[in-house]
Amino acid sequence: MDKKIPILEIQNLNVSIKNTQILKNLNLIINKGEIHAIMGRNGSGKSTLSKVIAGHPAYKILSGDILFHGQSILEIDPEVRSHMGIFLAFQYPVEIPGVSNEDFLRLAYNSKRQYEGHEEINPIDFLNLLNDNLKIVQMNSTFLTRNVNEGFSGGEKKKNEVLQMSLLNSHLSILDETDSGLDIDALRIISKGILHNLKDKDKSIILITHYQRLLDYVKPDYIHIMHEGSIVETGDSTLAKKLELTGYDWLSNRKKNSV
Amino acid sequence: MVSKSKKLIDSDIKVAISKPYKYGFSTKLDIDTIEKGLNEDIIRLISEKKKEPKFMLNFRLKAFKKWQKLKSPYWSNLHFSEINYQELTYYSAPKIKKISSLNDVDPELLKTLEKLGISVSEQKRITNVAVDVVFDSVSIGTTFKEELAEYGVIFCSISDAIKDYPDLIEKYLGTIVPTDDNYFTALNSAVFTDGSFCFIPKEVKCPLDLSTYFRINDQQAGQFERTLIIAEENSYVSYLEGCTAPQYDDNQLHAAVVELIALKNAEIKYSTVQNWYSGNKDGQGGIYNFVTKRGLCSGKNSKISWTQVETGSSITWKYPSCILLGDNSIGEFYSIALTNNYQQADTGSKMVHIGKGTKSRIVSKGISSGNSINSYRGLVDMNKKAFGARNYSQCDSLLIGNLSNSNTFPFISVQNPKTKIEHEASVSKIGEDQIFYFQQRGISVEKAVALIISGFCKEVFNELPLEFAAEADKLLSLKLEGSVG
Numbered sequence: 001m002d003k004k005i006p007i008l009e010i011q012n013l014n015v016s017i018k019n020t021q022i023l024k025n026l027n028l029i030i031n032k033g034e035i036h037a038i039m040g041r042n043g044s045g046k047s048t049l050s051k052v053i054a055g056h057p058a059y060k061i062l063s064g065d066i067l068f069h070g071q072s073i074l075e076i077d078p079e080v081r082s083h084m085g086i087f088l089a090f091q092y093p094v095e096i097p098g099v100s101n102e103d104f105l106r107l108a109y110n111s112k113r114q115y116e117g118h119e120e121i122n123p124i125d126f127l128n129l130l131n132d133n134l135k136i137v138q139m140n141s142t143f144l145t146r147n148v149n150e151g152f153s154g155g156e157k158k159k160n161e162v163l164q165m166s167l168l169n170s171h172l173s174i175l176d177e178t179d180s181g182l183d184i185d186a187l188r189i190i191s192k193g194i195l196h197n198l199k200d201k202d203k204s205i206i207l208i209t210h211y212q213r214l215l216d217y218v219k220p221d222y223i224h225i226m227h228e229g230s231i232v233e234t235g236d237s238t239l240a241k242k243l244e245l246t247g248y249d250w251l252s253n254r255k256k257n258s259v
Numbered sequence: 260m261v262s263k264s265k266k267l268i269d270s271d272i273k274v275a276i277s278k279p280y281k282y283g284f285s286t287k288l289d290i291d292t293i294e295k296g297l298n299e300d301i302i303r304l305i306s307e308k309k310k311e312p313k314f315m316l317n318f319r320l321k322a323f324k325k326w327q328k329l330k331s332p333y334w335s336n337l338h339f340s341e342i343n344y345q346e347l348t349y350y351s352a353p354k355i356k357k358i359s360s361l362n363d364v365d366p367e368l369l370k371t372l373e374k375l376g377i378s379v380s381e382q383k384r385i386t387n388v389a390v391d392v393v394f395d396s397v398s399i400g401t402t403f404k405e406e407l408a409e410y411g412v413i414f415c416s417i418s419d420a421i422k423d424y425p426d427l428i429e430k431y432l433g434t435i436v437p438t439d440d441n442y443f444t445a446l447n448s449a450v451f452t453d454g455s456f457c458f459i460p461k462e463v464k465c466p467l468d469l470s471t472y473f474r475i476n477d478q479q480a481g482q483f484e485r486t487l488i489i490a491e492e493n494s495y496v497s498y499l500e501g502c503t504a505p506q507y508d509d510n511q512l513h514a515a516v517v518e519l520i521a522l523k524n525a526e527i528k529y530s531t532v533q534n535w536y537s538g539n540k541d542g543q544g545g546i547y548n549f550v551t552k553r554g555l556c557s558g559k560n561s562k563i564s565w566t567q568v569e570t571g572s573s574i575t576w577k578y579p580s581c582i583l584l585g586d587n588s589i590g591e592f593y594s595i596a597l598t599n600n601y602q603q604a605d606t607g608s609k610m611v612h613i614g615k616g617t618k619s620r621i622v623s624k625g626i627s628s629g630n631s632i633n634s635y636r637g638l639v640d641m642n643k644k645a646f647g648a649r650n651y652s653q654c655d656s657l658l659i660g661n662l663s664n665s666n667t668f669p670f671i672s673v674q675n676p677k678t679k680i681e682h683e684a685s686v687s688k689i690g691e692d693q694i695f696y697f698q699q700r701g702i703s704v705e706k707a708v709a710l711i712i713s714g715f716c717k718e719v720f721n722e723l724p725l726e727f728a729a730e731a732d733k734l735l736s737l738k739l740e741g742s743v744g
Binding site (some may be wrong): 051054055056057058077078079082083087088089093094097098099100103104107108111112115125147164168 | 351687690691692693695696697698699700701702703704706710713714715717
């Protein structure tokens, strides 16, 4: 493998929300071009980690640091983090009544272009660009005139997230349970979409998932297991298979034993 | 290290909210004013200053007598300290001669108008809109008068109309909104000083949009404007109204009366963008806006449509209404009311169905932010003979933050079983997670709020004339920039 260049470095991160500490001394390094999967029980802090990286204002950073391309991003607004190349596919994408998907996507795309010092793209050129991306997630264009996520099925919402991921083409994409609640066909389409994004070898991905299925399509370089706010185990793809067989019980046992 | 906490973001939002009111400046002018206070002599003086015919003075004096017997309405969901009517000045006019060419206006005044974005000077006037400008108590000029006259359209200040078309005024003034309709109409009828008058003759589709721009400048003067629009058979007119006022620490009173009458097959479209000074972030100052607007669809198939964007005033009390007398006549009310900080709005519409097959539609969008109170109050009245009448009402509220308050008070009265009434209402909130979703996609809080608001208001914007819609959209996002906490 080539020389490793870190894109994301999380150092001794402690995070709380409403006076409850969620993340405890969490450390993680993601290098350029790597695929990481994060697994773990419900409530172990996976979604919190993803939102904290993206800069959700409800979370309080108690100590530690998050570096992106070597620069601390703790003081940086969420929209600027997005422009810098951090993308988060939400576990529960919100509905935005009254705002059409197309307008939303164009504004998002143009905000990033503006940040990069490019001119805004006009609506017609943008539509062509969108149509190419729509094919990746196999959605038809009626999808664009509907309001953002309003009345979308679970699968459509997740496809919309992958569409945005491919459109914004970010350096680091975090997919928070993008595979949850999908039927087999939708899972395949979404996996293909993720792989399409990975054609660029510099792209890094964090997959937060509960299931082996997604990892059959998108093969991770590393698998981490989160437990009570920290990463307690890191391994290769065999770790996921072990989990499929044994569940998470051995984690708590092992912790007890080690005490 | 501590991340940019929520508190910090909240304070960003506060900074953005308290964006200074763009039109808060005042103009130093030579003014012709009278002593403060309200009594019969003052009314005689106003009438004399305006060189009015006798019937007008009688109209005023009668109204004043009625006003003295009336009480300020208490039923609205508004809280404000009592107004001392003896402390107000009822006449204040910039010292200008009535002019034919607006080029000879006091340069200070012209500068003010330019700052407000109104071009009245001959060279720069907007090509498809005729403008009447009312400054405190008087109209300072009307554009395109001659051009409109070729079509038989009369568009002038109501003071001119009283002198030049006394028959029309005597016939219609106070017939749609009776002087003693309520406390404020009686007051207005007694002391109104100016406003606009439009008359569209039979078979004429008014070639230009007509518009009046109201400006309160004087600190002590109340503004009492009076507007009368008459659309004769088969005619059409679109009328726009805009308003601003300087920023003062005390409250100014604005009590207007607008009367519309549409004869057979006539249509009047009346649009308002109200941006009076709304007071500062602590609720100090601002305009008390007590307005009675009513349209009469007197002829068959006539139509009156009210569209309003209410963003200013510390208090808004306003219920543009339609009396649907002619068979198959149509009344419409489209409203956006936005309140921020300590603003209070109690607004809505009354649709009174009298004729057969009459139809009405109410679409009200209330947006409340800060500590504001935003209430929709409406009445749908189906009279005994209103066979086949229909009403559709939709009241949507959007809340921003946790301190604002939104209410809906729809009243329905049905005396005819062959009518149909539909009412829909919704309340939604701009939440932190919605905003974060936008931000994560690289869209700033300001843009996110603007986008959500325009989406929320789309149906009403579609009813506004094009230039107005763009202005209103901009105004709303400006007023709310970053007000999501």
